[in-house]
Amino acid sequence: MTTFALSPEVNARASATLARAARTVAPSLDVAVGRLSPALQGAVQHHLAGGGKRVRAALALLSAAAAGAGEEAGVAGAVAIELIHNFSLIHDDIIDGDEERRHRSTVWSEYGIGPAIIVGDALATLALQVLLEEPTAERVRAARCLVDATQLMIAGQADDMAFESRRTITVAECLDMELGKTSALLSCAVSLGAILAGAPDPTVEALAEYGSHLGTAFQAIDDVLGIWGEPARTGKPVGSDLSQHKKTLPVTIALSRGDDNHPELFRLLNGDLPPADMERARVLIEQSGAREETIALADDHLHLALAALDRVPLAVEPKDDLVAIARFVTERDR
Amino acid sequence: MTTFALSPEVNARASATLARAARTVAPSLDVAVGRLSPALQGAVQHHLAGGGKRVRAALALLSAAAAGAGEEAGVAGAVAIELIHNFSLIHDDIIDGDEERRHRSTVWSEYGIGPAIIVGDALATLALQVLLEEPTAERVRAARCLVDATQLMIAGQADDMAFESRRTITVAECLDMELGKTSALLSCAVSLGAILAGAPDPTVEALAEYGSHLGTAFQAIDDVLGIWGEPARTGKPVGSDLSQHKKTLPVTIALSRGDDNHPELFRLLNGDLPPADMERARVLIEQSGAREETIALADDHLHLALAALDRVPLAVEPKDDLVAIARFVTERDR
Numbered sequence: 242m243t244t245f246a247l248s249p250e251v252n253a254r255a256s257a258t259l260a261r262a263a264r265t266v267a268p269s270l271d272v273a274v275g276r277l278s279p280a281l282q283g284a285v286q287h288h289l290a291g292g293g294k295r296v297r298a299a300l301a302l303l304s305a306a307a308a309g310a311g312e313e314a315g316v317a318g319a320v321a322i323e324l325i326h327n328f329s330l331i332h333d334d335i336i337d338g339d340e341e342r343r344h345r346s347t348v349w350s351e352y353g354i355g356p357a358i359i360v361g362d363a364l365a366t367l368a369l370q371v372l373l374e375e376p377t378a379e380r381v382r383a384a385r386c387l388v389d390a391t392q393l394m395i396a397g398q399a400d401d402m403a404f405e406s407r408r409t410i411t412v413a414e415c416l417d418m419e420l421g422k423t424s425a426l427l428s429c430a431v432s433l434g435a436i437l438a439g440a441p442d443p444t445v446e447a448l449a450e451y452g453s454h455l456g457t458a459f460q461a462i463d464d465v466l467g468i469w470g471e472p473a474r475t476g477k478p479v480g481s482d483l484s485q486h487k488k489t490l491p492v493t494i495a496l497s498r499g500d501d502n503h504p505e506l507f508r509l510l511n512g513d514l515p516p517a518d519m520e521r522a523r524v525l526i527e528q529s530g531a532r533e534e535t536i537a538l539a540d541d542h543l544h545l546a547l548a549a550l551d552r553v554p555l556a557v558e559p560k561d562d563l564v565a566i567a568r569f570v571t572e573r574d575r
Numbered sequence: 576m577t578t579f580a581l582s583p584e585v586n587a588r589a590s591a592t593l594a595r596a597a598r599t600v601a602p603s604l605d606v607a608v609g610r611l612s613p614a615l616q617g618a619v620q621h622h623l624a625g626g627g628k629r630v631r632a633a634l635a636l637l638s639a640a641a642a643g644a645g646e647e648a649g650v651a652g653a654v655a656i657e658l659i660h661n662f663s664l665i666h667d668d669i670i671d672g673d674e675e676r677r678h679r680s681t682v683w684s685e686y687g688i689g690p691a692i693i694v695g696d697a698l699a700t701l702a703l704q705v706l707l708e709e710p711t712a713e714r715v716r717a718a719r720c721l722v723d724a725t726q727l728m729i730a731g732q733a734d735d736m737a738f739e740s741r742r743t744i745t746v747a748e749c750l751d752m753e754l755g756k757t758s759a760l761l762s763c764a765v766s767l768g769a770i771l772a773g774a775p776d777p778t779v780e781a782l783a784e785y786g787s788h789l790g791t792a793f794q795a796i797d798d799v800l801g802i803w804g805e806p807a808r809t810g811k812p813v814g815s816d817l818s819q820h821k822k823t824l825p826v827t828i829a830l831s832r833g834d835d836n837h838p839e840l841f842r843l844l845n846g847d848l849p850p851a852d853m854e855r856a857r858v859l860i861e862q863s864g865a866r867e868e869t870i871a872l873a874d875d876h877l878h879l880a881l882a883a884l885d886r887v888p889l890a891v892e893p894k895d896d897l898v899a900i901a902r903f904v905t906e907r908d909r
Contacts, residue, residue: 278730280737332696336689355670355736358692362666363729365696369703369722373715381707381715388703395697396612402689403614 247572255569258562262299265312266319270298273320273371277363284352284360288331291343296570297322297430300452303566304434306559308444315434317375318383322430324368325391329398329426331361336402337485339477365391375437383436390429397421404488408511415493416457423463424456431455431563447553451563454546458571461539464489465532468523480519486510490538495531502528543571581906589903592896596633599646600653604632607654607705611697618686618694622665625677630904631656631764634786637900638768640893642778649768651709652717656764658702659725663732663760665695670736671819673811699725709771717770724763731755738822742845749827750791757797758790765789765897781887785897788880792905795873798823799866802857814853820844824872829865836862877905 274285298319305315333339334347335357341347349357372384400418404410410418431452435445466475467482468491482489495506502525509522526532546567550560608619632653639649667673668681669691675681683691706718734752738744744752765786769779800809801816802825816823829840836859843856860866880901884894 277726278733280730280733332692336692354688356733358666358670358695359729359733359736361692361696362699363726363733365699366722366726366729369718370726373719373722384703384718385707388700388707392611392697392700392704395693395700396614399612399614399690399693399697402693 247568251565251568254562254565258303258566259294259296259299259569262302262319263295265302266295266298266316266323269316269320269371270323273324273367276370277367281356281360281363284348284356285364287345287351288327288348288360291345293327293343294570295323296566297326297426299566300427300431300563301433303559303562304431304448305438306434307448307555307563308435308438308440309556310434310438310440312434314438317371318430318433318437321368321372321383321387322426322433324364324371325387325394326426328361328365328368329394331357331364333398336398337481339481341478377437377439379437379439383433386429386432386436390425393421393425394423395421397423397425401487405486407488408507409496410488410493412490412493412497415488415490418488419457419460419464419490420453423460424453427456427459428452444553444555447549447555450549451546451567454542454549455567455570458539458542458546458567461490461535461542462571464491465535465539468492468526469532480514480523483510483519483522484514490535491526491531494534495526495529498529498531500529539571543567581902585899585902588896588899592637592900593628593630593633593903596636596653597629599636600629600632600650600657603650603654603705604657607658607701610704611701615690615694615697618682618690619698621679621685622661622682622694625679627661627677628904629657630900631660631760633900634761634765634897635767637893637896638765638782639772640768641782641889641897642769642772642774643890644768644772644774646768648772651705652764652767652771655702655706655717655721656760656767658698658705659721659728660760662695662699662702663728665691665698667732670732671815673815675812711771711773713771713773717767720763720766720770724759727755727759728757729755731757731759735821739820741822742841743830744822744827746824746827746831749822749824752822753791753794753798753824754787757794758787761790761793762786778887778889781883781889784883784886785880785901788876788883789901789904792873792876792880792901795824795869795876796905798825799869799873802826802860803866814848814857817844817853817856818848824869825860825865828868829860829863832863832865834863873905877901 274289277285301319301322302312302315306312330342331348334342335349335354339347340350348360368387369384372387373380375383397418397420401422404418428449432445432449435448467477467489468480472479492510496503506522506525509518512518514522547564550563608623611619635653635656636646636649640646664676665682668676669683669688673681674684682694702721703718706721707714709717731752731754735756738752762783766779766783769782801811801823802814806813826844830837840856840859843852846852848856881898884897
């Protein structure tokens with residue numbers, strides 16, 4: 242079913258790259274966060290202690306290195322993109338009413354909605370402060386990349402929310418929403434290092450395209466895990482995407498089928514979804530072929546992401562790291 | 576009691592200036608907001624239809640003109656600062672649980688907390704997009720001014736929230752909180768036009784100082800109106816600052832007195848404040864002299880704001896407009 246099987250070597254390479262990126266970015270991230278109001282430190286530290294894989298930070302660092310500069314040229318970009326990502330997580334958790342993330346209480350459930358709003362706002366603002374303080378003329382282009390991507394992400398979140406109260410959406414609408422919600426920021430992450438390093442346009446564009454396709458592939462797999470993944474590994478309650486009436490790719494694809502199961506699935510997905518109905522909806526979505534199609538779509542976009550990297554000359558080691566990370570983040574437990 | 580009586584001429588001049596600024600900034604603000612996701616337009620339009628005096632936009636335009644450029648040099652700054660201001664209003668209304676603003680339902684009470692969070696995020700991001708798209712080298716300094724002021728404002732909001740659960744704070748802590756909550760953004764507003772116009776540092780600094788003192792004066796008067804103002808004119812429910820245990824200047828000053836009424840006032844302000852207690856608290860705060868002292872503090876800062884304008888050469892008409900606006904916004908119905 243999957244095109245790429247994740248070899249132990251690729252897995253080890255990606256894990257080592259992510260761990261190295263986390264170490265590289267940690268001191269600068271700590272310094273940045275330390276500038277925030279003392280009144281916010283408790284909630285910020287609570288959230289950041291939850292960790293996260295620092296995928297976006299790694300992409301920003303590798304972006305600089307792939308463009309021929311040292312990873313240090315991408316550090317401010319890595320810090321900024323992590324801050325924006327965490328701002329979006331904190332606000333998303335309020336919006337979705339999620340009480341847990343990475344097996345820890347979310348900021349709003351621990352500190353209240355007001356503080357969680359403010360903490361998110363502070364992190365988003367801090368991201369721009371960090372980037373605009375970079376002593377290079379490229380900071381304007383980098384900051385524009387970041388705010389444009391953030392606005393696309395917000396539009397994706399707005400659609401995601403609006404779609405919850407719609408009974409059906411088209412697959413194109415779903416892909417477009419996910420392009421905003423996930424791809425925009427990943428694309429920006431893997432552009433930022435190259436931008437800050439002053440790389441030529443074709444290099445920045447190829448990296449951005451890699452990030453965009455990677456985002457679609459990543460989100461497709463995330464959607465699959467949101468329905469069939471084990472809560473112990475995803476860190477989310479079982480079936481929360483379905484019970485929140487999220488119009489994810491598997492759901493949208495399944496509902497786009499005109500097959501015999503459609504009326505039953507449609508009725509189930511628009512209901513309250515007690516456990517028996519949840520299980521039945523899961524079976525019907527799988528029977529429609531939507532799970533396989535979503536995984537195939539992820540594989541297509543993974544191919545496109547990797548192909549983009551071959552379009553321009555890139556430093557060999559960082560490029561291999563980008564390949565490993567792409568495979569790693571789209572192969573998670575599917 | 577008040578140092579400045581607002582003459583009909585000053586009132587007319589300020590009103591005309593604000594109306595002109597609102598007209599100047601409206602087309603660019605509409606274009607900017609029109610770029611946001613269709614899913615957000617309803618909530619954004621609902622909020623913006625509530626109007627507002629566009630004080631910050633006027634300050635940004637006058638800033639450019641006072642520095643010797645045309646007001647058009649300040650338009651992007653005026654749009655950006657209005658967007659940041661409205662982002663903060665929308666998020667503040669969620670945090671404070673305020674259901675009405677300017678006699679209309681707030682975004683969260685009309686559309687829900689999730690959409691209100693997203694709309695605020697979108698406006699804040701849009702502000703930076705607008706400013707960073709300005710085709711001038713000064714955009715970096717302008718954007719840094721805006722994000723630094725936004726971060727100070729957020730810190731002020733965080734303190735404001737944290738202080739609600741503290742029984743007492745010092746007057747210095749209160750002033751510091753209000754400096755962040757209000758002065759930072761006004762100071763930035765009246766710097767932005769001059770920054771974008773490429774004005775020399777002393778000009779930008781004098782305008783920033785005017786804005787900072789104006790912010791403190793404005794907030795002090797706002798605090799007085801929050802306790803003694805008529806709801807029909809303030810647009811806020813009577814005594815909402817007291818019932819939310821807001822540590823405003825009059826409250827902080829009154830509680831800092833060691834007089835005979837202190838134990839009763841302390842008990843009242845930390846209680847539920849039914850109408851009779853609210854009225855009694857109001858009387859006790861007034862008897863402590865805190866109302867007069869807050870107004871005197873506002874007058875002091877108004878003087879300091881106007882004195883800052885005399886420190887550098889400024890274009891005559893815009894300077895007179897800045898003087899009129901300063902008197903206008905600190906004389907409201909007190």
